Amino acid sequence: WLAGRMRPVDGALLLGGEGDLLKAVQPFANKLTDQLFAAREGQLELPRWTAEHGPKLKALLFDASGLTRFEQLIELRDFFQPAFKGLGQCPRVVLLGRAPESLKDPVAASVQRSLEGFSRSLGKEIRRGGNVQLLYVGKGGEQQLEGALRFFLSPKSAYVSGQVLRLGACAEQVRDWTRPLAGKKA
Secondary structure (H helix, E strand, C coil): CCCCCCCCCCCEEEEEECCHHHHHHHHHHHHHCCEEEECCCCHHHCCECCCCCCCCEEEEEEECCCCCCHHHHHHHHHHHHHHHHCEEEEEEEEEEECCHHHCCCHHHHHHHHHHHHHHHHHHHHCCCCCEEEEEEECCCHHHHHHHHHHHHCCHHHCCCCCEEEEECCCCCCCCCCCCCCCCCCC
């Protein structure tokens, strides 16, 4: 970790998933790393990453908020199986989902709840000093994604793993990420 580091991910970041939260990440994704890749061709107008030709991955970000049917859970395997083979040292993995209790469709709520088990399973399988988090993003929490991802995709989160976290709306936004507590008093 380096004080004042502008980009929290020191290496390649792979984005995947088809939910609406990935669209919320797109405006600031280039601020997270200088090596940004997509899992699918043409996704977010980013270059496609492949295990054979791409660089070692430092971080994975998968938006599972669009998964509403059990048949769609295959997308998790399709994304993580090749990506896990391309992980470098101390990788960071973040899954994004919607809070199950906020969904009216019971099947969609069950699918989102299943992400907890999947993320904990990934947390046990990840090696080389990596960690895995699941972020349930509530209504209004999209504006807080940048701060959460800046922490969970960075080396600062080295001792936090296997957690299910909830992200909600907040009244204030951080203006300068190099000095997020500027002007605050304890």
